Amino acid sequence: MPHADHPAPPLLDVKGLRFSRNDLPVFGPLDFAVDAGEALLVQGDNGAGKTTLLRVLIGLLRADDGSVDIDGEPARPARRARAMAYLGHLPGLKADLGVLENLNFLCGLHGRRRAQLPEHALAMVGLAGYEDALLRQLSAGQKKRLGLARLWLSPAPLWLLDEPYANLDLDGIELVNRMVQAQLRAGGAALVTTHGAYAAPPVRTRTLVLEKLS
Numbered sequence: 001m002p003h004a005d006h007p008a009p010p011l012l013d014v015k016g017l018r019f020s021r022n023d024l025p026v027f028g029p030l031d032f033a034v035d036a037g038e039a040l041l042v043q044g045d046n047g048a049g050k051t052t053l054l055r056v057l058i059g060l061l062r063a064d065d066g067s068v069d070i071d072g073e074p075a076r077p078a079r080r081a082r083a084m085a086y087l088g089h090l091p092g093l094k095a096d097l098g099v100l101e102n103l104n105f106l107c108g109l110h111g112r113r114r115a116q117l118p119e120h121a122l123a124m125v126g127l128a129g130y131e132d133a134l135l136r137q138l139s140a141g142q143k144k145r146l147g148l149a150r151l152w153l154s155p156a157p158l159w160l161l162d163e164p165y166a167n168l169d170l171d172g173i174e175l176v177n178r179m180v181q182a183q184l185r186a187g188g189a190a191l192v193t194t195h196g197a198y199a200a201p202p203v204r205t206r207t208l209v210l211e212k213l214s
């Protein structure tokens, strides 16, 4: 229990984070924090660096400079893997495996919440009946829904969602919003990239605007 004199550190605390490619700056230096129970909306035009920022945070790309702390501790690889779940353009799925096989494979790699079953997660995202379908037979929106099922099964408190609404119908958009609300209510947090303010989960939100630097 945090004492009033020692409030809990932010779930994610980023200071002076800077990234460049071929000596051209992509973003930063950036300073921001995300507390448990809130979302950070990462806004910016095409090419502003939103995806790159998430890839740096998750540890797929190395920052030039700056620090990333999770729960007050430096975000070393094992801590990032435990604390962060990433929903990206390529959800890391295997085209020639079935839907349920893919989900079980990812749960085997990254762990899953004990109380949640893959079959139930598939039903929750509207993929009941698709358990044995091959991934390559799914539409873009159905693949996104499978990525959401994986996210739901992840035990990680911090969600990094790269354009989570892309390819989804209205029902899918509401599903994302319900999931984010539940994740925040359970003490988690989410970073959500978007091109504009029109798509945002209805939760306590901070905003980070990225400008194109080069």
Ligand SMILES: Nc1ncnc2c1ncn2[C@@H]1O[C@H](COP(=O)(O)OP(=O)(O)OP(=O)(O)O)[C@@H](O)[C@H]1O
Binding pocket: 021, 026, 044, 045, 046, 047, 048, 049, 050, 051, 052, 053, 195
């Ligand atoms: N693999 C790569 N190699 C070289 N440059 C890249 C690579 N990926 C992205 N970039 C460049 O880095 C910059 C930031 O790209 P990024 O994908 O992070 O932008 P974004 O804000 O997510 O854009 P969008 O809204 O179009 O998805 C762009 O100028 C892009 O051209």
